[in-house]
Amino acid sequence: MKKLPYDETIQCVQCGYCLPACPTYMTMGKETHSPRGRINLVKMAAEGQISLDELQEPLDLCLGCRACEPACPSGVQYGKILEEAREVLHEHKGQSTSKPVKWMQDVMFQKVFPDPKKLRTTADLIWLYQSSGLQKAAQKGKLTKILPENLSAFEEVLPEVSSPSARRKRPAAFQPPAGTAARFKVAFFTGCIMDAMFEKINRLSMELLAMAGCEVHVVGGQTCCGALHAHAGRRDDTVMLAKQNIEAFEQLDADFIVNNAGGCGALLVEYHHLFHGDPVWEERARKFVAKTRDISQVLAQCELPLQHPIDEVVTYQRSCHMSNVQKVVREPLELIKRIPGITFREMANPGQCCGSAGIYNVVNYEESMEILDVKMETMKATKATIIVTTNPGCLLQMKLGVQREGLSREVRTLHLIELLAESAGLSVP
Numbered sequence: 001m002k003k004l005p006y007d008e009t010i011q012c013v014q015c016g017y018c019l020p021a022c023p024t025y026m027t028m029g030k031e032t033h034s035p036r037g038r039i040n041l042v043k044m045a046a047e048g049q050i051s052l053d054e055l056q057e058p059l060d061l062c063l064g065c066r067a068c069e070p071a072c073p074s075g076v077q078y079g080k081i082l083e084e085a086r087e088v089l090h091e092h093k094g095q096s097t098s099k100p101v102k103w104m105q106d107v108m109f110q111k112v113f114p115d116p117k118k119l120r121t122t123a124d125l126i127w128l129y130q131s132s133g134l135q136k137a138a139q140k141g142k143l144t145k146i147l148p149e150n151l152s153a154f155e156e157v158l159p160e161v162s163s164p165s166a167r168r169k170r171p172a173a174f175q176p177p178a179g180t181a182a183r184f185k186v187a188f189f190t191g192c193i194m195d196a197m198f199e200k201i202n203r204l205s206m207e208l209l210a211m212a213g214c215e216v217h218v219v220g221g222q223t224c225c226g227a228l229h230a231h232a233g234r235r236d237d238t239v240m241l242a243k244q245n246i247e248a249f250e251q252l253d254a255d256f257i258v259n260n261a262g263g264c265g266a267l268l269v270e271y272h273h274l275f276h277g278d279p280v281w282e283e284r285a286r287k288f289v290a291k292t293r294d295i296s297q298v299l300a301q302c303e304l305p306l307q308h309p310i311d312e313v314v315t316y317q318r319s320c321h322m323s324n325v326q327k328v329v330r331e332p333l334e335l336i337k338r339i340p341g342i343t344f345r346e347m348a349n350p351g352q353c354c355g356s357a358g359i360y361n362v363v364n365y366e367e368s369m370e371i372l373d374v375k376m377e378t379m380k381a382t383k384a385t386i387i388v389t390t391n392p393g394c395l396l397q398m399k400l401g402v403q404r405e406g407l408s409r410e411v412r413t414l415h416l417i418e419l420l421a422e423s424a425g426l427s428v429p
């Protein structure tokens with residue numbers, strides 16, 4: 001049996017400075033749903049004072065946003081405590097999970113997310129559903145309301161997926177404009193859901209990097225980053241995916257390994273943590289991490305032809321994982337402000353999570369909507385007509401927030417790349 005991370009929990013001096021930074025504490029108002037309370041519970045479970053079952057709900061309801069880390073003056077590694085405790089809970093729960101549920105989970109985590117072909121087939125079916133008019137008919141006839149509330153809500157904000165032919169025709173490499181020497185050689189990390197459901201954003205990302213003077217390559221053999229697996233406590237699966245990605249990206253001597261999803265990037269920059277004590281893989285992971293960048297970090301170093309003004313008020317919903325783990329905050333703001341015509345207005349409490357957090361918003365729908373409603377109040381106060389995000393989960397969540405507020409006609413929710421592409425005059429099929 002894996003061990004709970006006791007040594008890290010005793011670093012917490014119980015001062016409570018992290019409490020106001022925690023969205024679940026602020027909305028649920030319970031000590032057990034605060035960082036301090038959760039750390040204390042992990043410590044008590046490690047000491048045998050409470051059972052693992054008593055730890056389950058407080059940890060399940062943690063977003064993993066890690067807003068408590070920068071707020072902590074004692075440098076407590078909450079992320080490490082959470083992930084390791086979740087591994088223990090995953091192992092513990094495995095013993096009591098029914099066979100069909102375990103089979104379903106194994107299929108999703110081990111056969112679907114890591115397999116681009118299966119994800120492409122799923123995306124093709126969604127494309128058919130959207131392009132055949134079936135989606136409109138189902139929504140008009142309120143057939144989607146047959147689904148549970150959480151699934152029906154997200155069905156309505158599904159992105160428009162790429163057609164199978166556009167997906168197949170995507171080149172494996174993108175070159176800078178003719179006559180321009182490549183500024184950086186970039187290996188692009190496509191992701192799993194990102195490349196299935198948000199392929200248009202991936203395509204725009206690569207086109208934009210090329211336009212900015214980079215030589216961009218889609219490296220073969222890459223797979224899902226493993227973030228969803230890590231958050232579910234599935235360490236062995238996460239390690240397997242990390243090894244596959246490290247091996248794949250070693251094939252190309254790139255300056256940067258670039259991703260465009262805050263949640264994926266946060267795990268990619270911590271791959272070396274997975275191999276602690278394994279000198280060979282830890283070293284290989286460190287080399288991978290040293291090259292890993294969010295796309296905004298690379299674009300901010302380049303010239304971009306942003307010639308089309310966007311005369312709108314823009315606000316930015318930070319990805320928690322991008323700001324709290326990757327520590328990337330300045331570059332997206334800098335890029336937004338480069339676009340001519342834009343009026344930028346920051347939300348109050350900009351670091352507050354939107355409640356998306358991987359599949360948290362599907363699994364813990366009600367709690368997630370409470371957190372989202374708080375976020376939407378601060379968004380509305382900016383009077384923005386465009387919300388920019390840097391993570392697919394935040395993008396869907398904010399779209400849902402806009403819809404819940406009845407603002408779908410007035411407010412657009414865009415990935416940073418879509419906004420930059422609009423100003424650069426880029427579009428994809």
Ligand code: SF4
Nearest residue numbers: 022062063065066068
């Ligand atoms: S990770 Fe986020 S939700 Fe979890 S305890 Fe920290 S601040 Fe609260």
Ligand code: SF4
Nearest residue numbers: 012013015016018072
């Ligand atoms: S996690 Fe840090 S900020 Fe929060 S109670 Fe413990 S020591 Fe204080």
